[in-house]
Amino acid sequence: MSGDLHGRHKAVLPDWLALYYADPIEITHGEGRHVWDADGKRYLDFFGGILTTMTAHALPEVTKAVSEQAGRIIHSSTLYLNRPMVELAERVAQLSGIPDARVFFTTSGTEANDTALLLATSYRRSNQLLAMRNSYHGRSFSAVGITGNKGWSPTSLSPLQTLYVHGGVRTRGPYAELSDADFIAACVDDLEDLLGHIRPPAALIAEPIQGVGGFTSPPDGLYAAFRRVLQERGILWIADEVQTGWGRTGEHFWGWQAHAENGPPDILTFAKGIGNGMSIGGVVARAEIMNCLDSNSISTFGGTQITMAAGLANLTYLLEHDLQGNARRVGGLLIERLRAVAAQLPGVREVRGRGLMIGVELVKPGTDTADPETAAAVLEVAREEGLLVGKGGGHNTSALRITPPLSLTVAEAEEGAAILERALRRCAQ
Known part of the structure; x- marks a missing residue:
């Protein structure tokens, strides 16, 4: 068969x-x-x-929510008010830790990261990006252009100019033998040196734990140290939480919280687990960043009622059962x-x-x-x-x-x- x-x-x-x-x-x-x-x-x-x-597979609470929503309406697009989408956005905004947060729903992590890149480059008026070596951010044309893992980046053509920073892999590379504190200091020195040679980038995008890269990560506090350097120059920090979000790491609800000394990221992307198999992705950003686009946009399938119902039921179960x-x-x-x-x-x-x-x-x-x-x-x-x-x-x-x-x-x-x-x-x- x-x-x-x-x-x-x-x-x-x-x-x-x-x-x-x-x-x-x-x-x-x-x-x-x-x-x-x-x-x-x-x-x-x-x-x-x-x-x-x-x-869990076939979680009754999610199955029931999807079935009941399918019996009412499955989809209407973002051109109409959508109660489940508003309710899930309210919960995600509150959980994100980002002040005055706005949420945009997509159908995947790739699309979420693509949206984050659109926001960051528009807000900063720059197509220069910083990304981590060994990183993975999705399969779209823009996402493979910021992916630092050659096995998942089939082309070097890109609308973005990307430079790759040290630090995502603790136990390999030129700083592997250093102590955690010296490792962080060396990576920060490298970042500062790099920024002295290039035009101001729009953002640094980073997975707190690199997923496709084999679950590698830096010492706690690296991205907080990076953030100090970035904030001095107005450069945004995008936390790719597609794989690390929703409590999977156990110690934190979001991966960025292991690097929280200087507050939450400017932009946070999520997907995967929130839908428990339904196609949900999304972006959270401060209102001034999310609202920087000067043209209209919609999402035909992002935030559709049936996926939002699944997300609400799944998130409720996750939190209530710790x-x-x-x-x-x-x-x-x-x-x-x-x-x-x-x-x-x-x-x-x-x-x-x-x-x-x-x-x-x-x-x-x-x-x-x-x-x-x-x-x-x-x-x-x-x-x-x-x-x-x-x-x-x-x-x-x-x-x-x-x-x-x-x-x-x-x-x-x-x-x-x-x-x-x-x-x-x-x-x-």
């Missing part, structure tokens, strides 16, 4: 539309933290549709369990991350050389044993990405860690 669908997929869809596994699977349904394929096999889901199923706290507790246990395993395997370079956003970087034993072949093999073995994980990384996709729904139980975390340990040991042989 899946083989036939795979053949049809290849016949009508682009070659660059990647599929996991040598024998790709079709996921037909899910419940809680589990999904089933077309052959009836059950899997513990440790990837959540690329961090998108944030609370899933951020669960991510901190269960994620902490899972990280420590995986670090104990890694200590016995020379091919595991690092287990990193926060909450339920965990990266396991693989290298060829005894070296610092990325090992994408073993990463791919671990993915296959884990799937055979009933566990789905992701992969990423700026060094040839050699990091496993572990991002279960935030309602993960301790027993499920232990089950997944045991499967992953067996897969790592088997592939190490």
Whole structure:
């Protein structure tokens, strides 16, 4: 069944539309933290549709909200007043920490970042951008132009002039051997030197934890230190929270809060988990920035009633059940369990991350050389044993990405860690 669908997929869809596994699977349904394929096999889901199923598969509260809204009206566009959109915008604005916030809804994180770039370049009257090395911000023409990961940036043509800054990867690069304080100081010195050589940029865009890059991050406080330099020059800070938002890191509701010394970002983008699988993205910015555009705009599908109903129900469930706290507790246990395993395997370079956003970087034993072949093999073995994980990384996709729904139980975390340990040991042989 899946083989036939795979053949049809290849016949009508682009070659660059990647599929996991040598024998790709079709996921037909899910419940809680589990999904089933077309052959009836059950899997513990440790990837959540690329961090998108944030609370649980088939969460009754979200399913009920979507069903009830679909029975009333699904869509009307932004040309008409939309109560669910206003209600979700009010909640997101309050949670963002940005003063006098305005919210614009899109259908994806790519579109959210694209909108943030439009706002920043219009507000600052500059098409110069700063971005982080090893970063990923989406698949649109503008987003790939600020993506610092060559595996996900298929063209160097861009309407933007982008320069890439040090700091997103703590344990690789020219400053890796420094202490955290010296690492931050060196990155700030590099930023200040760079700004002395270029025309004033519109903004720095940065993921607090780099998602596709393999869940790498700087020491806490780096972006606060950057912010001081940027604020002196009127340069905006865009926090790309598409993967880090909504409490996934456990310690904070937003990733930027680990760098909060100088307040919230000027612009915040979000997507993925808020819709629990429904297509929601968005941008939050101060009113003066959001309202800087001097022409009309709409969104046909951004903020449509059915997705907003899902977002409201999902956000309510997340907050009422303290899933951020669960991510901190269960994620902490899972990280420590995986670090104990890694200590016995020379091919595991690092287990990193926060909450339920965990990266396991693989290298060829005894070296610092990325090992994408073993990463791919671990993915296959884990799937055979009933566990789905992701992969990423700026060094040839050699990091496993572990991002279960935030309602993960301790027993499920232990089950997944045991499967992953067996897969790592088997592939190490």
